[in-house]
Amino acid sequence: MANNEEQSAYWNGQMGDAWVSVETYIDRMLSPLSDVAVKAADAKSGTKILDVGCGCGPTTLKLADLGAEVLGVDISxxxxxxxxxxxxxxxxxxxxxxxxxxxxxxxxxxxxxSRFGVMFFDDPVAAFNNLRSALKPGGRLNVLVWQAPVKNPWMSLPARAIEPYQPDAPAPDPKDPGPFAMADRDYTRDILTQAGFTDIEFVDVEKSINLGKDVDEVMDFQTYVGPLSRLLEVVDEATGMLAIQAVREEFGAQQTNDGINLSASALLVKATR
Ligand SMILES: C[S@@+](CC[C@H](N)C(=O)[O-])C[C@H]1O[C@@H](n2cnc3c(N)ncnc32)[C@H](O)[C@@H]1O
Known part of the structure; x- marks a missing residue:
């Protein structure tokens, strides 16, 4: 669908409400990854920053706390x-x-x-070309995107657990708008090159993230955001209960004395106008 209409409907609909209700949890969980991107932005007094897909504004506010002047934009x-x-x-x-x-x-x-806000464009070359136009000559792109699901067990584990309950549907193209759309470095380099960026670099950001103290806390989040929440919207109640139980068991098996921790892998994508 052209003009990001599908994503706009998604983030302005039930997902927008869900994200707002779990924003504190999400920010705590993602901070080990986003701290790397915030540090790399080198925000200070006099720096002007555009935070793309800023959501409820956690990184916008962190960058402003460091002295920068920041505008957060979001479609929701x-x-x-x-x-x-x-x-x-x-x-x-x-x-x-x-x-x-x-x-x-x-x-x-x-x-x-951006912290995970630039993987949702219908036409990524046009979108990044437009984002390049926001920068001064020599200005920098500094965006965090997800690596592939296999490197993100915190997301792939529930996705695998619910596979038996998924309605039959063609597998989505991994490059369609969505969390993993920029996971392939060659593809992302190509998009940014076509969009006119230079000095394109990728920094691996791999951290253990804490999903919660126990499975109840993890499940509170999983039923709002992520693959299980999307499944629950389209299946009947009995199937939904089975899927919830399957995800509970997978996360329950990960319990440690320090809560439930799984690895998460992002790419910090840097480039210059
Ligand atoms: C995964 S969330 C990340 C939110 C926030 N950066 C954070 O880390 O909490 C992706 C965000 O991108 C926003 N988004 C998606 N497409 C967008 C677009 N074309 N323009 C602006 N924001 C967009 C969504 O509304 C959503 O808030």
Whole structure:
């Protein structure tokens, strides 16, 4: 579908509500990964940053705390409403509901930043070309994207557990808009090159992330966000209960004295205008 309409409907619908309700959990879980991207952004007083797909604004606010002037843009009204609640009257940070792929920019940003907000474009070359236009000459792209599911057991484990309950459907193209759309480095390099970026670099960011103290806490999240939550929207109640039990058992088997921890792998993608 053209113009990111499907993603806009998705993030403005039930997923927007779900994300808002688990935002604190998500931010805690993702911080070990995003701290690497925030550090690499080298935000300080005088730095102007665009945070793309900023969601409820956790990274926008962190970058502003470091002294930068930051605009967070997101296609979801629900998430930007929450981000504005967090920001209150703070100076140096603002939020806007916008499709980052087509928004008009003035070419005055030092950094285009994102934590997992740039893998959802219908036309990634056009979108990254537009994001490049947000940067000053010499400005930097500094975005975090997911590596392949096999390197992200925290997501692939529930996906595997629910396979027997999935309705028959053609396998999606891994490069379709979605969390793993930029996992392939050659493909991403090609997109960014076509979009006019240079000095393209990939930094592996691999961390153990804490999904919760126990399986109940993990399941609270899993029923809102992720593959199980999507399955629950399309299957009958009995099938849903079986799928929930299957995911519970998989996560239960991962319990340790330090809670449930699994590895997560992202790529920090850097490039220059
Ligand atoms: C996985 S969430 C990440 C949110 C946030 N960066 C975080 O880490 O908590 C992806 C975000 O990208 C946003 N998004 C998707 N497509 C977008 C687009 N074309 N323009 C702006 N935001 C978009 C979604 O609304 C969603 O908030």
């Amino acid at each position: 009204q629900k998430m930007i409403d929450r981000a504005n609640e967090h920001a209150g009257e703070r100076s140096g940070v603002s939020f806007k509901v916008a499709d980052a792929a087509s928004e008009h920019y003035n070419g005055d940003y030092d950094i285009v930043f």
